[in-house]
Amino acid sequence: MSSAYTCITCHVAFAGGDIQRAHYKTDWHRYNLKRKVADLGPITAEDFQEKVAVIQKLDKTDQSTPERSSLLCTQCGKQFSSENGLLNHLKSRKHIEYAKHALENTEPFKPQQLKIVQEPVDTVEISENDEDWEDMDDGDNSVTDSIEKLGNALHVEECLFCSYQSSSLDENLIHMANEHTFFLPDVDYLKDVQSLIKHLDEKVGIYHVCLWCNKKQYRNLLAVQRHMMDKGHCKIRFDENPDDSFEYVDYYDYTYPDHDQHQDKVDEQDVDLNSIDTTGYELALPSGKKVGHRTLMRYYRQSFGTRNNEKSIDLMDRVKAKYRALGWHGHGTTGEVFQRKIRDLKYMQQWKSKHYMKLGVNNNMLQHHFREQVNF
Incomplete structure:
Protein backbone atom coordinates (compact mmCIF):
# COMPACT_ATOMS: atom_id res chain seq x y z
CA MET A 1 0.00 0.00 0.00
CA SER A 2 1.40 3.37 -1.03
CA SER A 3 0.57 6.71 0.53
CA ALA A 4 -1.30 9.43 -1.33
CA TYR A 5 0.49 12.15 0.64
CA THR A 6 4.18 12.35 -0.22
CA CYS A 7 6.96 14.88 -0.57
CA ILE A 8 9.04 14.27 -3.68
CA THR A 9 11.75 16.68 -2.56
CA CYS A 10 12.42 15.04 0.82
CA HIS A 11 11.49 11.46 -0.26
CA VAL A 12 9.02 10.91 2.57
CA ALA A 13 5.35 9.94 2.89
CA PHE A 14 2.74 11.08 5.36
CA ALA A 15 -0.24 9.60 7.14
CA GLY A 16 -2.51 12.54 6.37
CA GLY A 17 -2.86 15.78 4.49
CA ASP A 18 -2.51 17.96 7.60
CA ILE A 19 0.91 16.52 8.39
CA GLN A 20 1.96 16.97 4.76
CA ARG A 21 0.98 20.65 4.75
CA ALA A 22 2.76 21.19 8.07
CA HIS A 23 5.87 19.55 6.59
CA TYR A 24 5.94 22.07 3.71
CA LYS A 25 6.37 24.88 6.26
CA THR A 26 9.37 23.36 8.02
CA ASP A 27 12.97 24.47 7.59
CA TRP A 28 13.95 20.92 6.67
CA HIS A 29 11.75 21.03 3.56
CA ARG A 30 12.99 24.51 2.61
CA TYR A 31 16.61 23.40 2.98
CA ASN A 32 16.04 20.40 0.71
CA LEU A 33 14.41 22.69 -1.86
CA LYS A 34 17.56 24.80 -1.91
CA ARG A 35 19.71 21.71 -2.30
CA LYS A 36 17.52 20.57 -5.19
CA VAL A 37 18.14 23.86 -7.01
CA ALA A 38 21.88 23.34 -6.53
CA ASP A 39 21.60 19.80 -8.04
CA LEU A 40 22.25 18.19 -4.67
CA GLY A 41 20.38 15.30 -3.12
CA PRO A 42 18.08 15.68 -0.11
CA ILE A 43 19.21 15.01 3.45
CA THR A 44 17.32 13.15 6.14
CA ALA A 45 15.63 14.77 9.08
CA GLU A 46 18.34 13.47 11.40
CA ASP A 47 21.15 15.02 9.36
CA PHE A 48 19.26 18.31 9.22
CA GLN A 49 18.85 18.31 13.00
CA GLU A 50 22.59 17.77 13.36
CA LYS A 51 23.28 20.82 11.17
CA VAL A 52 20.83 22.83 13.23
CA ALA A 53 22.46 21.71 16.45
CA VAL A 54 25.86 22.84 15.21
CA ILE A 55 24.50 26.26 14.25
CA GLN A 56 22.69 26.67 17.55
CA LYS A 57 25.83 25.66 19.43
CA LEU A 58 27.81 28.39 17.67
CA ASP A 59 25.14 31.02 18.34
CA LYS A 60 24.56 29.96 21.93
CA THR A 61 24.84 32.77 24.46
CA ASP A 62 25.56 32.81 28.16
CA GLN A 63 21.93 33.34 29.06
CA SER A 64 20.03 30.15 29.57
CA THR A 65 16.96 29.66 27.39
CA PRO A 66 14.17 27.13 27.86
CA GLU A 67 14.27 24.06 25.64
CA ARG A 68 12.20 24.44 22.49
CA SER A 69 11.03 20.84 22.72
CA SER A 70 8.82 21.83 25.64
CA LEU A 71 7.10 24.44 23.46
CA LEU A 72 6.08 21.99 20.75
CA CYS A 73 2.57 20.64 20.28
CA THR A 74 3.27 17.03 19.29
CA GLN A 75 -0.24 16.43 17.95
CA CYS A 76 -0.47 19.49 15.69
CA GLY A 77 3.25 19.84 14.99
CA LYS A 78 3.33 23.56 15.81
CA GLN A 79 6.24 25.35 17.49
CA PHE A 80 5.73 28.24 19.92
CA SER A 81 8.13 30.85 21.20
CA SER A 82 6.47 31.27 24.62
CA GLU A 83 4.60 29.16 27.14
CA ASN A 84 1.55 31.40 26.97
CA GLY A 85 1.28 30.79 23.25
CA LEU A 86 1.42 27.03 23.77
CA LEU A 87 -1.23 27.16 26.54
CA ASN A 88 -3.57 29.24 24.39
CA HIS A 89 -3.11 26.79 21.54
CA LEU A 90 -3.95 23.80 23.75
CA LYS A 91 -7.23 25.48 24.71
CA SER A 92 -8.16 26.35 21.13
CA ARG A 93 -10.98 24.61 19.32
CA LYS A 94 -8.77 23.66 16.38
CA HIS A 95 -6.34 21.77 18.63
CA ILE A 96 -9.16 19.95 20.43
CA GLU A 97 -10.74 18.86 17.14
CA TYR A 98 -7.39 17.70 15.77
CA ALA A 99 -6.63 15.71 18.94
CA LYS A 100 -10.07 14.10 18.80
CA HIS A 101 -9.55 13.18 15.17
CA ALA A 102 -6.14 11.68 15.98
CA LEU A 103 -7.64 9.47 18.70
CA GLU A 104 -10.28 8.12 16.33
CA ASN A 105 -7.65 7.07 13.77
CA THR A 106 -5.42 4.95 16.02
CA GLU A 107 -4.39 2.46 13.34
CA PRO A 108 -0.78 3.14 12.33
CA PHE A 109 0.01 3.88 8.70
CA LYS A 110 2.57 1.50 7.18
CA PRO A 111 3.61 1.98 3.57
CA GLN A 112 5.93 -0.54 1.96
CA GLN A 113 8.79 1.54 0.60
CA LEU A 114 8.57 5.16 1.70
CA LYS A 115 9.59 6.43 5.07
CA ILE A 116 6.73 7.67 7.28
CA VAL A 117 6.96 11.03 9.04
CA GLN A 118 4.45 10.82 11.90
CA GLU A 119 5.31 14.31 13.19
CA PRO A 120 6.69 17.32 11.32
CA VAL A 121 10.25 18.33 11.95
CA ASP A 122 10.72 20.97 14.63
CA THR A 123 10.69 24.50 13.29
CA VAL A 124 13.86 26.26 14.35
CA GLU A 125 15.24 29.70 13.73
CA ILE A 126 18.35 29.59 11.54
CA SER A 127 20.46 32.56 10.64
CA GLU A 128 20.05 33.81 7.06
CA ASN A 129 23.76 34.60 6.65
CA ASP A 130 25.50 33.15 3.64
CA GLU A 131 28.09 31.51 5.88
CA ASP A 132 25.45 29.22 7.42
CA TRP A 133 24.55 27.74 4.03
CA GLU A 134 27.69 26.45 2.42
CA ASP A 135 26.48 25.60 -1.08
CA MET A 136 23.67 28.13 -1.61
CA ASP A 137 23.45 31.75 -2.74
CA ASP A 138 21.02 34.62 -2.39
CA GLY A 139 19.11 33.75 -5.54
CA ASP A 140 17.88 30.46 -4.07
CA ASN A 141 15.55 32.30 -1.71
CA SER A 142 13.09 32.70 -4.59
CA VAL A 143 12.43 28.94 -4.46
CA THR A 144 11.10 29.23 -0.92
CA ASP A 145 9.08 32.30 -1.85
CA SER A 146 7.48 30.56 -4.84
CA ILE A 147 5.84 27.89 -2.66
CA THR A 255 -12.64 58.62 -27.67
CA TYR A 256 -14.81 61.34 -26.15
CA PRO A 257 -14.11 62.56 -22.61
CA ASP A 258 -17.05 63.22 -20.29
CA HIS A 259 -16.05 66.78 -19.49
CA ASP A 260 -16.16 67.89 -23.16
CA GLN A 261 -18.45 65.73 -25.23
CA HIS A 262 -18.71 68.15 -28.18
CA GLN A 263 -14.99 68.49 -28.87
CA ASP A 264 -12.89 65.69 -30.26
CA LYS A 265 -9.60 65.71 -28.37
CA VAL A 266 -7.93 63.35 -30.80
CA ASP A 267 -7.50 64.01 -34.45
CA GLU A 268 -8.93 61.02 -36.24
CA GLN A 269 -6.37 61.43 -39.00
CA ASP A 270 -3.58 60.72 -36.54
CA VAL A 271 -4.71 57.08 -36.29
CA ASP A 272 -4.56 55.22 -39.57
CA LEU A 273 -7.49 52.83 -39.40
CA ASN A 274 -6.39 51.08 -42.59
CA SER A 275 -3.22 49.99 -40.81
CA ILE A 276 -5.35 48.44 -38.05
CA ASP A 277 -8.14 46.70 -40.02
CA THR A 278 -7.03 45.44 -43.41
CA THR A 279 -9.92 43.02 -44.01
CA GLY A 280 -12.17 45.57 -45.74
CA TYR A 281 -15.26 44.29 -43.93
CA GLU A 282 -15.50 47.01 -41.30
CA LEU A 283 -15.31 50.81 -41.31
CA ALA A 284 -14.87 52.94 -38.17
CA LEU A 285 -16.68 56.29 -38.23
CA PRO A 286 -15.39 59.43 -36.45
CA SER A 287 -18.30 59.14 -33.99
CA GLY A 288 -16.94 55.82 -32.77
CA LYS A 289 -19.58 53.64 -34.47
CA LYS A 290 -18.60 50.84 -36.80
CA VAL A 291 -20.23 49.98 -40.13
CA GLY A 292 -19.93 46.40 -41.36
CA HIS A 293 -20.21 44.76 -44.76
CA ARG A 294 -23.58 43.34 -45.80
CA THR A 295 -22.14 39.85 -46.12
CA LEU A 296 -21.63 39.86 -42.35
CA MET A 297 -25.21 40.96 -41.63
CA ARG A 298 -26.10 37.78 -39.75
CA TYR A 299 -23.27 38.42 -37.30
CA TYR A 300 -23.97 42.11 -36.78
CA ARG A 301 -27.62 41.36 -36.02
CA GLN A 302 -26.65 39.34 -33.00
CA SER A 303 -27.61 41.06 -29.75
CA PHE A 304 -25.72 40.17 -26.59
CA THR A 334 -3.81 69.33 -22.57
CA GLY A 335 -0.51 69.58 -24.36
CA GLU A 336 1.35 67.57 -26.91
CA VAL A 337 2.49 64.88 -24.46
CA PHE A 338 -1.05 64.14 -23.34
CA GLN A 339 -2.35 64.07 -26.92
CA ARG A 340 0.43 61.66 -27.86
CA LYS A 341 -0.52 59.40 -24.97
CA ILE A 342 -4.16 59.40 -26.08
CA ARG A 343 -3.15 58.40 -29.60
CA ASP A 344 -1.01 55.57 -28.27
CA LEU A 345 -3.72 54.24 -25.97
CA LYS A 346 -6.36 54.50 -28.67
CA TYR A 347 -4.12 52.58 -31.06
CA MET A 348 -3.59 49.89 -28.43
CA GLN A 349 -7.34 49.57 -27.86
CA GLN A 350 -8.00 49.11 -31.57
CA TRP A 351 -5.08 46.71 -31.96
CA LYS A 352 -6.35 44.64 -29.04
CA SER A 353 -9.89 44.51 -30.46
CA LYS A 354 -8.56 43.44 -33.84
CA HIS A 355 -6.33 40.79 -32.26
CA TYR A 356 -9.21 39.27 -30.28
CA MET A 357 -11.45 39.30 -33.38
CA LYS A 358 -8.79 37.52 -35.42
CA LEU A 359 -8.28 34.99 -32.64
CA GLY A 360 -12.01 34.30 -32.49
CA VAL A 361 -12.26 33.78 -36.26
CA ASN A 362 -9.31 31.39 -36.21
CA ASN A 363 -10.87 29.40 -33.38
CA ASN A 364 -14.10 29.08 -35.36
CA MET A 365 -12.15 27.13 -37.95
CA LEU A 366 -11.36 24.49 -35.34
CA GLN A 367 -15.04 23.55 -35.03
CA HIS A 368 -15.85 20.46 -37.09
CA HIS A 369 -19.32 20.17 -38.60
CA PHE A 370 -20.75 16.73 -39.28
CA ARG A 371 -23.81 15.77 -41.28
CA GLU A 372 -26.29 13.72 -39.34
CA GLN A 373 -26.22 10.14 -40.59
CA VAL A 374 -29.79 8.98 -41.19
CA ASN A 375 -31.59 6.34 -43.22
CA PHE A 376 -28.74 3.84 -42.99
Whole structure:
Protein backbone atom coordinates (compact mmCIF):
# COMPACT_ATOMS: atom_id res chain seq x y z
CA MET A 1 0.00 0.00 0.00
CA SER A 2 1.40 3.37 -1.03
CA SER A 3 0.57 6.71 0.53
CA ALA A 4 -1.30 9.43 -1.33
CA TYR A 5 0.49 12.15 0.64
CA THR A 6 4.18 12.35 -0.22
CA CYS A 7 6.96 14.88 -0.57
CA ILE A 8 9.04 14.27 -3.68
CA THR A 9 11.75 16.68 -2.56
CA CYS A 10 12.42 15.04 0.82
CA HIS A 11 11.49 11.46 -0.26
CA VAL A 12 9.02 10.91 2.57
CA ALA A 13 5.35 9.94 2.89
CA PHE A 14 2.74 11.08 5.36
CA ALA A 15 -0.24 9.60 7.14
CA GLY A 16 -2.51 12.54 6.37
CA GLY A 17 -2.86 15.78 4.49
CA ASP A 18 -2.51 17.96 7.60
CA ILE A 19 0.91 16.52 8.39
CA GLN A 20 1.96 16.97 4.76
CA ARG A 21 0.98 20.65 4.75
CA ALA A 22 2.76 21.19 8.07
CA HIS A 23 5.87 19.55 6.59
CA TYR A 24 5.94 22.07 3.71
CA LYS A 25 6.37 24.88 6.26
CA THR A 26 9.37 23.36 8.02
CA ASP A 27 12.97 24.47 7.59
CA TRP A 28 13.95 20.92 6.67
CA HIS A 29 11.75 21.03 3.56
CA ARG A 30 12.99 24.51 2.61
CA TYR A 31 16.61 23.40 2.98
CA ASN A 32 16.04 20.40 0.71
CA LEU A 33 14.41 22.69 -1.86
CA LYS A 34 17.56 24.80 -1.91
CA ARG A 35 19.71 21.71 -2.30
CA LYS A 36 17.52 20.57 -5.19
CA VAL A 37 18.14 23.86 -7.01
CA ALA A 38 21.88 23.34 -6.53
CA ASP A 39 21.60 19.80 -8.04
CA LEU A 40 22.25 18.19 -4.67
CA GLY A 41 20.38 15.30 -3.12
CA PRO A 42 18.08 15.68 -0.11
CA ILE A 43 19.21 15.01 3.45
CA THR A 44 17.32 13.15 6.14
CA ALA A 45 15.63 14.77 9.08
CA GLU A 46 18.34 13.47 11.40
CA ASP A 47 21.15 15.02 9.36
CA PHE A 48 19.26 18.31 9.22
CA GLN A 49 18.85 18.31 13.00
CA GLU A 50 22.59 17.77 13.36
CA LYS A 51 23.28 20.82 11.17
CA VAL A 52 20.83 22.83 13.23
CA ALA A 53 22.46 21.71 16.45
CA VAL A 54 25.86 22.84 15.21
CA ILE A 55 24.50 26.26 14.25
CA GLN A 56 22.69 26.67 17.55
CA LYS A 57 25.83 25.66 19.43
CA LEU A 58 27.81 28.39 17.67
CA ASP A 59 25.14 31.02 18.34
CA LYS A 60 24.56 29.96 21.93
CA THR A 61 24.84 32.77 24.46
CA ASP A 62 25.56 32.81 28.16
CA GLN A 63 21.93 33.34 29.06
CA SER A 64 20.03 30.15 29.57
CA THR A 65 16.96 29.66 27.39
CA PRO A 66 14.17 27.13 27.86
CA GLU A 67 14.27 24.06 25.64
CA ARG A 68 12.20 24.44 22.49
CA SER A 69 11.03 20.84 22.72
CA SER A 70 8.82 21.83 25.64
CA LEU A 71 7.10 24.44 23.46
CA LEU A 72 6.08 21.99 20.75
CA CYS A 73 2.57 20.64 20.28
CA THR A 74 3.27 17.03 19.29
CA GLN A 75 -0.24 16.43 17.95
CA CYS A 76 -0.47 19.49 15.69
CA GLY A 77 3.25 19.84 14.99
CA LYS A 78 3.33 23.56 15.81
CA GLN A 79 6.24 25.35 17.49
CA PHE A 80 5.73 28.24 19.92
CA SER A 81 8.13 30.85 21.20
CA SER A 82 6.47 31.27 24.62
CA GLU A 83 4.60 29.16 27.14
CA ASN A 84 1.55 31.40 26.97
CA GLY A 85 1.28 30.79 23.25
CA LEU A 86 1.42 27.03 23.77
CA LEU A 87 -1.23 27.16 26.54
CA ASN A 88 -3.57 29.24 24.39
CA HIS A 89 -3.11 26.79 21.54
CA LEU A 90 -3.95 23.80 23.75
CA LYS A 91 -7.23 25.48 24.71
CA SER A 92 -8.16 26.35 21.13
CA ARG A 93 -10.98 24.61 19.32
CA LYS A 94 -8.77 23.66 16.38
CA HIS A 95 -6.34 21.77 18.63
CA ILE A 96 -9.16 19.95 20.43
CA GLU A 97 -10.74 18.86 17.14
CA TYR A 98 -7.39 17.70 15.77
CA ALA A 99 -6.63 15.71 18.94
CA LYS A 100 -10.07 14.10 18.80
CA HIS A 101 -9.55 13.18 15.17
CA ALA A 102 -6.14 11.68 15.98
CA LEU A 103 -7.64 9.47 18.70
CA GLU A 104 -10.28 8.12 16.33
CA ASN A 105 -7.65 7.07 13.77
CA THR A 106 -5.42 4.95 16.02
CA GLU A 107 -4.39 2.46 13.34
CA PRO A 108 -0.78 3.14 12.33
CA PHE A 109 0.01 3.88 8.70
CA LYS A 110 2.57 1.50 7.18
CA PRO A 111 3.61 1.98 3.57
CA GLN A 112 5.93 -0.54 1.96
CA GLN A 113 8.79 1.54 0.60
CA LEU A 114 8.57 5.16 1.70
CA LYS A 115 9.59 6.43 5.07
CA ILE A 116 6.73 7.67 7.28
CA VAL A 117 6.96 11.03 9.04
CA GLN A 118 4.45 10.82 11.90
CA GLU A 119 5.31 14.31 13.19
CA PRO A 120 6.69 17.32 11.32
CA VAL A 121 10.25 18.33 11.95
CA ASP A 122 10.72 20.97 14.63
CA THR A 123 10.69 24.50 13.29
CA VAL A 124 13.86 26.26 14.35
CA GLU A 125 15.24 29.70 13.73
CA ILE A 126 18.35 29.59 11.54
CA SER A 127 20.46 32.56 10.64
CA GLU A 128 20.05 33.81 7.06
CA ASN A 129 23.76 34.60 6.65
CA ASP A 130 25.50 33.15 3.64
CA GLU A 131 28.09 31.51 5.88
CA ASP A 132 25.45 29.22 7.42
CA TRP A 133 24.55 27.74 4.03
CA GLU A 134 27.69 26.45 2.42
CA ASP A 135 26.48 25.60 -1.08
CA MET A 136 23.67 28.13 -1.61
CA ASP A 137 23.45 31.75 -2.74
CA ASP A 138 21.02 34.62 -2.39
CA GLY A 139 19.11 33.75 -5.54
CA ASP A 140 17.88 30.46 -4.07
CA ASN A 141 15.55 32.30 -1.71
CA SER A 142 13.09 32.70 -4.59
CA VAL A 143 12.43 28.94 -4.46
CA THR A 144 11.10 29.23 -0.92
CA ASP A 145 9.08 32.30 -1.85
CA SER A 146 7.48 30.56 -4.84
CA ILE A 147 5.84 27.89 -2.66
CA GLU A 148 4.13 30.44 -0.48
CA LYS A 149 0.36 30.20 -0.60
CA LEU A 150 -1.44 32.77 -2.72
CA GLY A 151 -3.65 35.14 -0.81
CA ASN A 152 -7.26 36.15 -1.30
CA ALA A 153 -8.44 39.05 -3.39
CA LEU A 154 -9.38 42.18 -1.48
CA HIS A 155 -12.89 43.55 -1.60
CA VAL A 156 -13.61 46.84 -3.29
CA GLU A 157 -14.38 48.33 0.13
CA GLU A 158 -10.93 47.39 1.53
CA CYS A 159 -7.98 49.73 1.32
CA LEU A 160 -5.11 48.66 -0.93
CA PHE A 161 -2.44 49.99 1.41
CA CYS A 162 -3.71 49.34 4.97
CA SER A 163 -6.27 47.28 6.88
CA TYR A 164 -8.99 49.95 6.81
CA GLN A 165 -12.37 48.81 5.48
CA SER A 166 -14.95 51.31 4.25
CA SER A 167 -18.68 50.92 3.84
CA SER A 168 -18.68 51.57 0.09
CA LEU A 169 -16.35 51.87 -2.88
CA ASP A 170 -16.51 55.65 -3.15
CA GLU A 171 -15.76 56.00 0.56
CA ASN A 172 -12.78 53.68 0.08
CA LEU A 173 -11.47 55.83 -2.79
CA ILE A 174 -11.78 58.95 -0.65
CA HIS A 175 -9.95 57.21 2.22
CA MET A 176 -7.07 56.20 -0.05
CA ALA A 177 -6.91 59.73 -1.43
CA ASN A 178 -6.85 61.36 2.01
CA GLU A 179 -4.59 58.92 3.85
CA HIS A 180 -2.31 57.60 1.10
CA THR A 181 -2.60 60.28 -1.64
CA PHE A 182 -3.79 57.61 -4.07
CA PHE A 183 -5.65 59.06 -7.06
CA LEU A 184 -6.95 57.24 -10.12
CA PRO A 185 -5.12 58.52 -13.23
CA ASP A 186 -7.10 60.20 -16.03
CA VAL A 187 -10.30 59.97 -14.02
CA ASP A 188 -12.24 61.91 -16.69
CA TYR A 189 -11.67 59.08 -19.17
CA LEU A 190 -12.29 56.19 -16.75
CA LYS A 191 -15.34 54.20 -17.85
CA ASP A 192 -15.44 51.33 -15.31
CA VAL A 193 -13.99 52.23 -11.94
CA GLN A 194 -15.28 49.13 -10.14
CA SER A 195 -13.58 46.73 -12.54
CA LEU A 196 -10.35 48.69 -12.27
CA ILE A 197 -10.41 48.52 -8.46
CA LYS A 198 -11.15 44.77 -8.60
CA HIS A 199 -8.14 44.33 -10.86
CA LEU A 200 -5.95 46.20 -8.38
CA ASP A 201 -7.43 44.18 -5.49
CA GLU A 202 -6.43 40.93 -7.19
CA LYS A 203 -2.99 42.28 -8.03
CA VAL A 204 -2.27 43.26 -4.42
CA GLY A 205 -4.33 40.69 -2.50
CA ILE A 206 -3.65 37.53 -4.51
CA TYR A 207 -0.27 38.04 -6.16
CA HIS A 208 1.20 40.55 -3.65
CA VAL A 209 2.61 42.79 -6.39
CA CYS A 210 3.50 46.44 -5.87
CA LEU A 211 1.38 48.78 -8.01
CA TRP A 212 4.38 50.95 -8.89
CA CYS A 213 7.16 48.36 -9.19
CA ASN A 214 4.61 46.28 -11.14
CA LYS A 215 6.79 43.16 -11.32
CA LYS A 216 8.13 42.82 -7.79
CA GLN A 217 6.28 40.19 -5.75
CA TYR A 218 6.31 39.87 -1.96
CA ARG A 219 5.66 37.04 0.45
CA ASN A 220 2.30 38.21 1.80
CA LEU A 221 -0.19 41.05 1.78
CA LEU A 222 1.30 42.83 4.78
CA ALA A 223 4.76 42.89 3.19
CA VAL A 224 3.60 44.48 -0.06
CA GLN A 225 1.46 47.03 1.82
CA ARG A 226 4.41 48.05 4.00
CA HIS A 227 6.61 48.35 0.92
CA MET A 228 4.17 50.62 -0.90
CA MET A 229 3.69 52.87 2.13
CA ASP A 230 7.38 53.05 3.07
CA LYS A 231 8.61 53.68 -0.48
CA GLY A 232 5.79 56.04 -1.44
CA HIS A 233 4.53 53.62 -4.10
CA CYS A 234 0.84 54.26 -3.38
CA LYS A 235 0.20 55.02 -7.04
CA ILE A 236 -0.33 53.29 -10.36
CA ARG A 237 2.47 53.13 -12.93
CA PHE A 238 0.50 54.59 -15.80
CA ASP A 239 2.40 57.31 -17.65
CA GLU A 240 5.93 55.86 -17.62
CA ASN A 241 5.76 53.87 -20.85
CA PRO A 242 3.09 52.32 -23.13
CA ASP A 243 3.69 48.83 -21.74
CA ASP A 244 2.50 49.91 -18.30
CA SER A 245 -0.59 51.64 -19.71
CA PHE A 246 -1.52 48.58 -21.78
CA GLU A 247 -2.50 46.76 -18.58
CA TYR A 248 -5.27 49.26 -17.85
CA VAL A 249 -6.39 50.13 -21.39
CA ASP A 250 -9.66 48.18 -21.08
CA TYR A 251 -10.89 50.40 -18.25
CA TYR A 252 -10.50 53.69 -20.13
CA ASP A 253 -12.18 55.32 -23.11
CA TYR A 254 -10.26 58.16 -24.74
CA THR A 255 -12.64 58.62 -27.67
CA TYR A 256 -14.81 61.34 -26.15
CA PRO A 257 -14.11 62.56 -22.61
CA ASP A 258 -17.05 63.22 -20.29
CA HIS A 259 -16.05 66.78 -19.49
CA ASP A 260 -16.16 67.89 -23.16
CA GLN A 261 -18.45 65.73 -25.23
CA HIS A 262 -18.71 68.15 -28.18
CA GLN A 263 -14.99 68.49 -28.87
CA ASP A 264 -12.89 65.69 -30.26
CA LYS A 265 -9.60 65.71 -28.37
CA VAL A 266 -7.93 63.35 -30.80
CA ASP A 267 -7.50 64.01 -34.45
CA GLU A 268 -8.93 61.02 -36.24
CA GLN A 269 -6.37 61.43 -39.00
CA ASP A 270 -3.58 60.72 -36.54
CA VAL A 271 -4.71 57.08 -36.29
CA ASP A 272 -4.56 55.22 -39.57
CA LEU A 273 -7.49 52.83 -39.40
CA ASN A 274 -6.39 51.08 -42.59
CA SER A 275 -3.22 49.99 -40.81
CA ILE A 276 -5.35 48.44 -38.05
CA ASP A 277 -8.14 46.70 -40.02
CA THR A 278 -7.03 45.44 -43.41
CA THR A 279 -9.92 43.02 -44.01
CA GLY A 280 -12.17 45.57 -45.74
CA TYR A 281 -15.26 44.29 -43.93
CA GLU A 282 -15.50 47.01 -41.30
CA LEU A 283 -15.31 50.81 -41.31
CA ALA A 284 -14.87 52.94 -38.17
CA LEU A 285 -16.68 56.29 -38.23
CA PRO A 286 -15.39 59.43 -36.45
CA SER A 287 -18.30 59.14 -33.99
CA GLY A 288 -16.94 55.82 -32.77
CA LYS A 289 -19.58 53.64 -34.47
CA LYS A 290 -18.60 50.84 -36.80
CA VAL A 291 -20.23 49.98 -40.13
CA GLY A 292 -19.93 46.40 -41.36
CA HIS A 293 -20.21 44.76 -44.76
CA ARG A 294 -23.58 43.34 -45.80
CA THR A 295 -22.14 39.85 -46.12
CA LEU A 296 -21.63 39.86 -42.35
CA MET A 297 -25.21 40.96 -41.63
CA ARG A 298 -26.10 37.78 -39.75
CA TYR A 299 -23.27 38.42 -37.30
CA TYR A 300 -23.97 42.11 -36.78
CA ARG A 301 -27.62 41.36 -36.02
CA GLN A 302 -26.65 39.34 -33.00
CA SER A 303 -27.61 41.06 -29.75
CA PHE A 304 -25.72 40.17 -26.59
CA GLY A 305 -27.22 42.90 -24.45
CA THR A 306 -25.50 45.96 -23.05
CA ARG A 307 -24.04 46.57 -19.64
CA ASN A 308 -25.75 49.13 -17.46
CA ASN A 309 -23.06 51.68 -16.63
CA GLU A 310 -25.36 54.13 -14.86
CA LYS A 311 -24.05 53.09 -11.44
CA SER A 312 -20.47 53.39 -12.65
CA ILE A 313 -21.17 56.87 -14.08
CA ASP A 314 -22.79 58.05 -10.84
CA LEU A 315 -19.87 56.66 -8.86
CA MET A 316 -17.34 58.42 -11.08
CA ASP A 317 -19.22 61.72 -10.72
CA ARG A 318 -19.01 61.46 -6.94
CA VAL A 319 -15.35 60.47 -7.02
CA LYS A 320 -14.43 63.33 -9.38
CA ALA A 321 -16.29 65.80 -7.16
CA LYS A 322 -14.36 64.56 -4.11
CA TYR A 323 -11.07 64.73 -6.02
CA ARG A 324 -11.72 68.32 -7.02
CA ALA A 325 -12.67 69.18 -3.44
CA LEU A 326 -9.28 67.83 -2.35
CA GLY A 327 -7.56 69.99 -4.96
CA TRP A 328 -6.62 67.15 -7.31
CA HIS A 329 -6.93 67.99 -11.00
CA GLY A 330 -4.71 65.28 -12.44
CA HIS A 331 -1.53 65.82 -14.40
CA GLY A 332 -3.25 67.94 -17.03
CA THR A 333 -5.36 67.01 -20.03
CA THR A 334 -3.81 69.33 -22.57
CA GLY A 335 -0.51 69.58 -24.36
CA GLU A 336 1.35 67.57 -26.91
CA VAL A 337 2.49 64.88 -24.46
CA PHE A 338 -1.05 64.14 -23.34
CA GLN A 339 -2.35 64.07 -26.92
CA ARG A 340 0.43 61.66 -27.86
CA LYS A 341 -0.52 59.40 -24.97
CA ILE A 342 -4.16 59.40 -26.08
CA ARG A 343 -3.15 58.40 -29.60
CA ASP A 344 -1.01 55.57 -28.27
CA LEU A 345 -3.72 54.24 -25.97
CA LYS A 346 -6.36 54.50 -28.67
CA TYR A 347 -4.12 52.58 -31.06
CA MET A 348 -3.59 49.89 -28.43
CA GLN A 349 -7.34 49.57 -27.86
CA GLN A 350 -8.00 49.11 -31.57
CA TRP A 351 -5.08 46.71 -31.96
CA LYS A 352 -6.35 44.64 -29.04
CA SER A 353 -9.89 44.51 -30.46
CA LYS A 354 -8.56 43.44 -33.84
CA HIS A 355 -6.33 40.79 -32.26
CA TYR A 356 -9.21 39.27 -30.28
CA MET A 357 -11.45 39.30 -33.38
CA LYS A 358 -8.79 37.52 -35.42
CA LEU A 359 -8.28 34.99 -32.64
CA GLY A 360 -12.01 34.30 -32.49
CA VAL A 361 -12.26 33.78 -36.26
CA ASN A 362 -9.31 31.39 -36.21
CA ASN A 363 -10.87 29.40 -33.38
CA ASN A 364 -14.10 29.08 -35.36
CA MET A 365 -12.15 27.13 -37.95
CA LEU A 366 -11.36 24.49 -35.34
CA GLN A 367 -15.04 23.55 -35.03
CA HIS A 368 -15.85 20.46 -37.09
CA HIS A 369 -19.32 20.17 -38.60
CA PHE A 370 -20.75 16.73 -39.28
CA ARG A 371 -23.81 15.77 -41.28
CA GLU A 372 -26.29 13.72 -39.34
CA GLN A 373 -26.22 10.14 -40.59
CA VAL A 374 -29.79 8.98 -41.19
CA ASN A 375 -31.59 6.34 -43.22
CA PHE A 376 -28.74 3.84 -42.99
